[in-house]
Amino acid sequence: MAPLASPFLLAFVALLAPSSLAQSPPSFAAPVVVPVGAAPQGLALGEFNGDENLDLVSADSGAGTVTWRLGDGIGGFPSAHSAPVEIEPVDVEVADLDGDGGADLVVANYSSGSLSVLLSDGNGGFAPQTSFADGSQPAAIAFGDVNDDGALDVAVAHYLNPGYATVLIGDGLGGLAAPTFIPIASDRPVEAALRDLDGDGAVELLVVSAHASASFLSVLK
Ligand SMILES: [Ca+2]
Ligand SMILES: [Ca+2]
Ligand SMILES: [Ca+2]
Ligand SMILES: [Ca+2]
Secondary structure (H helix, E strand, O other), X not given: OOOOOOHHHHHHXXXXXXXXXXXXXXXXXXXXXXXXXXXXXXXXEEOOOOOOOOEEEEEEOOOOEEEEEEOOOOOOOOEEEEEEOOOOEEEEEEEXXXXXXXXXXXXXEOOOOEEEEEOEOOOOOEOOOEEEEOOOOEEEEEEEOOOOOOOOEEEEEEOOOOOEEEEEOEOOOOOXXXXXXXXXOOXXXXXXXXXXXXXXXXXXEEEEEOOOOOOOEEEEO
16 A cells, blocks of 8 residues: 655645646736836846835946836836946846845946946945946956855956956955956856855856857856
8 A cells, every 4th residue: 555645745746736737828918117227238136225125226338327226016116216337337236245234236337347336225225336447348247255255256257359257356345356367268258157066165157158159158166
């Protein structure tokens, strides 16, 4: 006689029952237009004002600004704010760089060759940008603790031929050290990630290239 199935198993099977595996494709309602600045190229989500509703931020490449809009928790973003960064921001990412619990912004300014850091005030606002020199044509930002000191660091993919990445060590207060340049085996990198791939506690750097002749990722230990 087969053993009785546990309640957990029964529940799990119920979730996988054919009746719940409908074949219809996922569907979405018509798009809701949320205005931001000119020529937005980057988008990130974060919690900027502590109300537990996700907020959004865009990198507005044509305007030289970031625009953030506070979420209402039901899919709307009624409250808009913007701040200047530098020339042609193309990526914005969200992380708590100074460890105060507020989600801060890091922006890649493609034509300025710089990163902008905007520290959160925790109430839906940000301090004016602090600019940090980076290499040419920064295109994409990733976060990780590269030197294992407990403070987040920043890795950046630079859209050049030959391409390279940079790593800027964070001081845990929102500041970034001068970049370390890392050659990579791909042209025109457009995305980067920092993850511990082999479980040894040290992060690896992954970079992907958009060059037509490239069809690989670079992984640097
Ligand atoms: Ca919020
Ligand atoms: Ca913060
Ligand atoms: Ca660090
Ligand atoms: Ca590792």
